[in-house]
Amino acid sequence: IDGVAEQIRLAKNRMHTPSELENGELASLYAAYEDRLKKENAFDIDDLVVCPVRLLRDSSNTREVVQERYPWVCIDEYQDINFAQYSLIRLLVPQENSNIFAIGDPDQAIYGFRGADNTFIKQFKDDYPCATIYGLTTSYRCSKTILEASGQVVRPREGGNLLEGIEAGVSIDIRECSTEKSEAEFVARTIEKFMGGVRFFSFDSQITDGSEESEAISFSDFAVLFRLSRMVPDIIKAMNDHGIPYQLVGEEPFFKQEPVKTVVDVLRLIMMPSHSVLHQRLKEKHIRGLSESSLLKIKRNKNIHSIEEYFSEIITLFFPDIMVSHQDAIERLFSLSKEYGSDISSFLSLLQLGSPSDTYNPSTEQVALMTIHAAKGLEFFHVFIIGCEDGILPYTLFSKDTSDIEEERRLLYVGMTRAKQTLFLSHAKKRNLFGNSFHLPISPFLKNIKEELIKRGRAEKGKKKKQDKQLSLFS
Incomplete structure (x- = not known):
C-alpha cells in the first residue's frame, strides 16, 4: 500500500492524471483513489498544490485575481521544489520582472526521490532575467577545513568550496573500523572523551582522564548521522553501554x-x-x-x-x-x-x-541520532557520519541502476556541513545489514578529500582493565 501511495504522490507532483500513466494497474488504483477523495469531499496533501495549479491554469479570471492579491512571492529551499510547485510559482509570478525572492542552494538538493528537481533553481535566471543574484561567500557555521573537504566531495572536478569559513578548524577524522559494532563503540568512546567521562568507569578503563583539550559542554553538541535507519541499533546499544543519553529522530516521526x-x-x-x-x-x-x-x-x-x-x-x-x-x-x-x-x-x-526533524529538541541534554536527510537545516559542534562505505554512501546496495549518484554526493555534503567544529567520517570493513554480511570498501566520495585535510585512524578495541598486583598475605 505504501508503495502505491508513493507512486500516486509522485504522479501528482508531476501533474499527471490517471489517464496519463503508462502503468495500467497503477492508473486504475490512482483513479479509484481520486474517486474516493471526491466521495469524501476531501483533498490530500499534494492536492493543496495540484488543484490550485489546475484552477489558475484553466481560469484566467481567477489567475488575475490571485496574482493581484499576491504581488510579492518569497520561496525558501528553491532547490527542492517539484514540477507541481514550479508550475504554481510560474502561474503566480510569470513575468520576467516579477517580484519574487527565492533562497536556495543547488548543492543541498537531496529530495529527488520525492519528486524534487534541482534543474528549476538552475534555470531561475532564465525564468527571471531581471532578477539579481546574491551569492553568499562566508559560512558562519563551518570551519574552513570542513568547507574545503565538503566542497571537494560535492564538486570533485572544481576541487573546493565557494564559501569561506571564519576559522581554519581541525582536520577531518576518517576512521576505519573492523565492524559496525567497533564503529559504534568508537563513536560512544569519543563522545565520552569529549565530555570528560560520563561514568566513573571511564577513568578506570582509561577512556578519559577528565582533562581533554576540547571538552564539550553538552550532549546536545553531538550528532550521529547515518544514511539508513537500519544502522541505528548498534549505535543505541553503545550509547546505553556508556550511559550516554540520546534522542532518536527516525525516518518516520514517532507520532x-x-x-x-x-x-x-x-x-x-x-x-x-x-x-x-x-x-x-x-x-x-x-x-x-x-x-x-x-x-x-x-x-x-x-x-x-x-x-x-x-x-x-x-x-x-x-x-x-x-x-x-x-x-x-x-x-x-x-x-x-x-x-x-x-x-x-x-x-x-x-x-x-x-517531518521527523520537527520532533528534534535541541534543548535537551541528549546526543542526536538521525538520518542525514533529517539533519538538513540543523547544526552541531561535533558530528559523526557513520557508514561511509561504497554501497551505503552512495546507497547502491540493491539499486545500482536507479540511484542518483550526484544526489548521494550532495547528501554527504549536507551531512558534513552540519558540523561546526569537528567532523568524524567512519567506515567498517565488515557490516551486517538487512540480514546479510557485507565487506564494502570506503566510500569513493571520501577519496576526493585532499590528504592534507585528513587525520586518519583505526578504531581501537576496548582496553582491558589491568589487574592490580597485590602481595599475598602468605607469600
Whole structure:
C-alpha cells in the first residue's frame, strides 16, 4: 500500500492524471483513489498544490485575481521544489520582472526521490532575467577545513568550496573500523572523551582522564548521522553501554508510529466526528470502550482545557496499558503537545504535515541520532557520519541502476556541513545489514578529500582493565 501511495504522490507532483500513466494497474488504483477523495469531499496533501495549479491554469479570471492579491512571492529551499510547485510559482509570478525572492542552494538538493528537481533553481535566471543574484561567500557555521573537504566531495572536478569559513578548524577524522559494532563503540568512546567521562568507569578503563583539550559542554553538541535507519541499533546499544543519553529522530516521526498514531487518530475523531474514513479505521481496531457517545463525552468535558489533558483522558479510558509499555513515546507526545496548549488545530496540522526533524529538541541534554536527510537545516559542534562505505554512501546496495549518484554526493555534503567544529567520517570493513554480511570498501566520495585535510585512524578495541598486583598475605 505504501508503495502505491508513493507512486500516486509522485504522479501528482508531476501533474499527471490517471489517464496519463503508462502503468495500467497503477492508473486504475490512482483513479479509484481520486474517486474516493471526491466521495469524501476531501483533498490530500499534494492536492493543496495540484488543484490550485489546475484552477489558475484553466481560469484566467481567477489567475488575475490571485496574482493581484499576491504581488510579492518569497520561496525558501528553491532547490527542492517539484514540477507541481514550479508550475504554481510560474502561474503566480510569470513575468520576467516579477517580484519574487527565492533562497536556495543547488548543492543541498537531496529530495529527488520525492519528486524534487534541482534543474528549476538552475534555470531561475532564465525564468527571471531581471532578477539579481546574491551569492553568499562566508559560512558562519563551518570551519574552513570542513568547507574545503565538503566542497571537494560535492564538486570533485572544481576541487573546493565557494564559501569561506571564519576559522581554519581541525582536520577531518576518517576512521576505519573492523565492524559496525567497533564503529559504534568508537563513536560512544569519543563522545565520552569529549565530555570528560560520563561514568566513573571511564577513568578506570582509561577512556578519559577528565582533562581533554576540547571538552564539550553538552550532549546536545553531538550528532550521529547515518544514511539508513537500519544502522541505528548498534549505535543505541553503545550509547546505553556508556550511559550516554540520546534522542532518536527516525525516518518516520514517532507520532506516526503505533500506538501514538492511534491515540492521535482518536483525538482527530473527537474534533472531526463526521470523518468517515477515520471512523472506519478506528472501528476496525476494535478498541474497547470506544464509541460515538464516549468520544462526545470527552469533547464536552469542561475540565479538559489543553491538548495534553485530552491525551491523558483518551489514554486513561481506552489505552491504559501503553503508559507502561510505551512510556517514552507517550511522554514525548505529552511534551510536544504542551508547546501548543489548547490550539488543537495547529497541533494536528503539525502532526499531519510535520517531518521527523520537527520532533528534534535541541534543548535537551541528549546526543542526536538521525538520518542525514533529517539533519538538513540543523547544526552541531561535533558530528559523526557513520557508514561511509561504497554501497551505503552512495546507497547502491540493491539499486545500482536507479540511484542518483550526484544526489548521494550532495547528501554527504549536507551531512558534513552540519558540523561546526569537528567532523568524524567512519567506515567498517565488515557490516551486517538487512540480514546479510557485507565487506564494502570506503566510500569513493571520501577519496576526493585532499590528504592534507585528513587525520586518519583505526578504531581501537576496548582496553582491558589491568589487574592490580597485590602481595599475598602468605607469600
